[in-house]
Amino acid sequence: MSPVVAATASENAELLVFIILAPLAVVSALGMVLTRNAIYSALLLVVNFFCLAGFYVLLEAQFVAAVQVIVYAGAIMVLFLFVLMLLGTGNELPMRETFKGQRPAAVLLSLGLLVAIVGALAAGAFDAEPASLAAANQGGNVEAVGRLLFTRYTFAFETAGILLVVAAVGALVLGKRRP
Amino acid sequence: MRVGPGAYLLVSAVLFAIGVAGVLIRRNAIVVFMCVELMLNAVNLSFITFAKTNGALDGQVLAFFVMVVAAAEVVVGLGILVSIFRKRSSISVDDVNLLKG
Numbered sequence: 001m002s003p004v005v006a007a008t009a010s011e012n013a014e015l016l017v018f019i020i021l022a023p024l025a026v027v028s029a030l031g032m033v034l035t036r037n038a039i040y041s042a043l044l045l046v047v048n049f050f051c052l053a054g055f056y057v058l059l060e061a062q063f064v065a066a067v068q069v070i071v072y073a074g075a076i077m078v079l080f081l082f083v084l085m086l087l088g089t090g091n092e093l094p095m096r097e098t099f100k101g102q103r104p105a106a107v108l109l110s111l112g113l114l115v116a117i118v119g120a121l122a123a124g125a126f127d128a129e130p131a132s133l134a135a136a137n138q139g140g141n142v143e144a145v146g147r148l149l150f151t152r153y154t155f156a157f158e159t160a161g162i163l164l165v166v167a168a169v170g171a172l173v174l175g176k177r178r179p
Numbered sequence: 180m181r182v183g184p185g186a187y188l189l190v191s192a193v194l195f196a197i198g199v200a201g202v203l204i205r206r207n208a209i210v211v212f213m214c215v216e217l218m219l220n221a222v223n224l225s226f227i228t229f230a231k232t233n234g235a236l237d238g239q240v241l242a243f244f245v246m247v248v249a250a251a252e253v254v255v256g257l258g259i260l261v262s263i264f265r266k267r268s269s270i271s272v273d274d275v276n277l278l279k280g
Contacts, residue, residue, distance in 0.1 A: 011181040018182045022190050029194050029217055032210075033201035041210050045217065048194075052220050055187060061227045061239045064246075068223075071246055076216070076253050083257045084209055087264050106203030114196035121188050131234040141236075148240050160247045167251035174258035177265075 014058050021058075025051035042080050049073040060133040062141045187228040194221035208260055208270040212253070219249050 028047040035041055049072045056065035137144050149157050194217060201214030223242040230238025264270050 014182050018186065022186070025190060026193055026197070029197040032213065032217065033197055033204065038207050038210050041213055045213050048217065049220065052224055055190070055224055056227055058182070059187065059227050059231045061230065061242070064223075064227060064239050064242050067243060067246055071250060072216075072220070076250060079253060079257060080209065080213060083261060087209075087261070087270060103204055106200055110196045110200035110203065113199055114192060117192040117195065118189065121185065121192065131232055133231055133234060133236070136234060136236050141239075144236050145239055145243070148236050149243070152237075153240055153244075156244060160244060163251050164247065167254045171254045171258040174255070174262050 017054060017058060021051045021054045025055075038084050039081070042077060042084060045080075046073050046077050049077070060137060060141065063145045184228045184232045188225060191221045191224040191228070194218075194224070206271050206273060208263075208272050208275075209257075211272060212256055212260070216249060216253070219245060 025048055028044045028051065032041045032044040032048065035044065049068060053065045053068040053073070056062070056068060133141075198214045198218035198221060201217065202211050205211050205214065223245055226238040226242040226245070228238075230236060230242075260270055263275060267274055
């Protein structure tokens with residue numbers, strides 16, 4: 001197979017996967033906001049996270065895709081479901097509005113935000129040429145990201161470790177029952 | 180036909196707007212939290228798209244750090260929610276009004 005044909009085939013595969021994943025991501029996000037049962041919200045958010053992991057693979061970010069599935073879809077969502085079931089408040093709260101007209105205003109504002117972002121994108125990002133990460137990913141994406149983490153971003157990496165320890169201790173302190 | 184960066188950025192923008200709407204609409208504090216996670220993920224998608232358009236991996240590293248901070252934030256936030264629930268047996272965002280003037 002000549003390289004040109006191979007390139008077209010992989011582009012077609014990318015297009016196909018994108019066409020499947022993009023509506024699924026948007027629909028699951030919408031469902032998460034609209035469903036009244038919080039457990040369903042959490043499960044739909046897991047679907048959304050898996051779609052994003054698929055996008056990351058398409059964008060040549062295999063390491064981040066794996067972290068997305070393990071950390072987000074795995075650990076963080078399990079934590080959410082744990083707390084939801086622990087508190088037993090999975091079911092809907094009364095739908096009264098605290099402020100009159102809050103919901104229509106919220107929908108209008110977020111639509112306005114969407115229009116603003118898309119307008120900003122239309123100013124140039126849409127016709128950006130998709131470059132390739134083939135050079136940067138030489139020897140594997142995980143190796144390349146790891147090299148970057150332990151050279152240019154060492155300080156941030158260590159700080160992230162401290163942050164995680166502080167968060168764990170903070171959660172312990174918050175979760176402790178006071179006598 | 181190839182998928183340009185614009186398509187990914189569009190999906191990212193839509194997801195972010197849905198997250199904002201959820202934060203503004205929902206009453207359940209845990210669901211509000213999940214909407215914040217959705218917004219963080221939308222921004223991560225932008226980061227990784229831009230990493231590809233720039234041909235450098237720095238965007239992917241940044242997305243990784245966003246995930247680390249989000250994990251820490253979720254742990255502390257859910258801890259706070261649990262202790263609020265113990266005090267008032269409710270996690271509606273409207274019931275937490277101690278600071279109301």
